[in-house]
Amino acid sequence: QSMLKVLYDRFRDLYSSILPSNPTLASEHALRQEEELYKSSSKPGYSMTVIQYAGQIKKRPKPTHISHDSVGTKADIAARAEQKKSLKALTLTxxxxxxxxxxxxxxxxxxxxxxxxxxPGGDASTMEGQSMKCERCGDKFTVQANPGAEECTFHWGRLRTMNVSGERARVRTCCAKTDSESGGCTTGAHVFYDTDPIVLHARHxxxxxxxxxxxxxxxxxxxxxxxxxxxxxxxxxxxxxxxxxxxxxxxxxxxxxxxxxxxxxxxxxxxxxxxxxxxxxxxxxxxxxxxxxxxxxxxxxxxxxxxxxxxxxxxxxxxxxxxxxxxxxxxxxxxxxxxxxxxxxxxxxxxxxxxxxxxxxxxxxxxxxxxxxxxx
The missing domain is CATH 3.30.420.10 (Ribonuclease H-like superfamily/Ribonuclease H)
Known part of the structure; x- marks a missing residue:
């Protein structure tokens, strides 16, 4: 039991940032790791094997997500490395x-x-001098070379649905502002983005x-x-x-x-x-x-x-x-x-x-x- 606790403490520390969303991960991996080490070591050397491997766990980079290379027992990591090797060796035909x-x-x-x-295609390669709608802020602007670097105020991040003060809200990934808050968080040039196939064909x-x-x-x-x-x-x-x-x-x-x-x-x-x-x-x-x-x-x-x-x-x-x-x-x-x-x-x-x-x-x-x- 004491050796199991050593492993559990190491996994718990290693997984500190991902445990909130995976609360049983440290205990599950400690149990499996202890079993792996018990089967692969002699009875006299068991305790030393556990202590040595606990030291190796401590040296792993702390994972930021469940699929990180640091997540898993010794056997898990070895199997994943082998899988990656065979994956890279596969030539797609x-x-x-x-x-x-x-x-x-x-x-x-x-x-x-x-x-x-x-x-005909390629007959309108540039819109310089023409009025377009800015993709970032929605304002109308005249397309010109060397535009002002601060003429547009916008959000570069996407909206994600999150819990804010116990309520669901759409929040910007760039600045954490909700979609109901006005104003952008970044300045830059006005830009436009064509989607109509006929217009794209005219550009090139x-x-x-x-x-x-x-x-x-x-x-x-x-x-x-x-x-x-x-x-x-x-x-x-x-x-x-x-x-x-x-x-x-x-x-x-x-x-x-x-x-x-x-x-x-x-x-x-x-x-x-x-x-x-x-x-x-x-x-x-x-x-x-x-x-x-x-x-x-x-x-x-x-x-x-x-x-x-x-x-x-x-x-x-x-x-x-x-x-x-x-x-x-x-x-x-x-x-x-x-x-x-x-x-x-x-x-x-x-x-x-x-x-x-x-x-x-x-x-x-x-x-x-x-x-x-x-x-x-």
């Missing part, structure tokens, strides 16, 4: 994924553009990926894709593109030069991770990036991503062979709700991503995580 490809009608229901919109034309050519093709069967976007005078535009192959290797990761006449309004660094110096070294505009992508993907390639329709829209690609982790792991409340990629990564992979509130996301990291989720 066309045969693996074919049955997970979403029907075109399902893609359309989730906002994918499945046909080329009407119009959509097209399908080229048909597969054999036998000397360089295109791949499976590619995980993620993009980072910024706000410009031509709406939200792609600024970084990352591709991961079916084995988990990064095969493309590059920044995108803005089209001629399109100027940056806001780098959206908090979410995109993009900074001015990144685009200063970009050498290919979207058309040039698309040409390079055509050497890696074609109409038969299976594209993997999370809320992949957003990446395809910003790349102006129409594609019907998609595996979307937002659909593979549906939200408990059903459509149109979706689980965030960071939540899926934490729940299923025990991985923490998109943690920085200033450095932004990494499209290469996000693409890799979507691939691991499909492997899982």
């Amino acid at each position: 066309r045969a693996n994924l074919e049955r997970y490809v979403h029907p075109v009608e399902v893609l359309a229901q989730w906002g994918y553009i499945t046909a080329i919109p009407e119009g 034309p959509f097209s399908f990926l080229p048909p597969r050519s054999a036998p000397r093709r360089t295109t791949l069967d499976v590619i995980a894709l993620d993009c980072e976007m910024i706000y410009t005078t031509g709406g939200m535009r792609v600024a970084r593109v990352s591709l991961i192959d079916g084995a988990g290797a990064t095969i493309f990761d590059d920044f995108v030069k803005m089209d001629e006449g399109v100027k940056v309004l806001d780098y959206n660094t908090r979410f995109s991770g993009i900074k001015p110096e990144h685009l200063e070294r970009a050498t290919h505009d979207l058309a040039g990036i698309r040409e390079r992508l055509h050497a890696l993907m074609d109409a038969d390639s299976i594209l993997v991503g999370h809320a992949l329709e957003n990446d395809l829209k910003t790349l102006r690609i129409i594609h019907h062979r998609c595996v979307d982790t937002a659909l593979l792991f549906p939200h408990g409340s059903g459509a149109p709700y979706r689980k965030a990629l960071r939540d899926l990564a934490r729940e299923h992979l025990g991985v923490v991503i998109q943690q920085s509130t200033t450095a932004g996301h990494s499209s290469a990291e996000d693409a890799s995580v979507t691939l691991d989720l499909v492997r899982w």
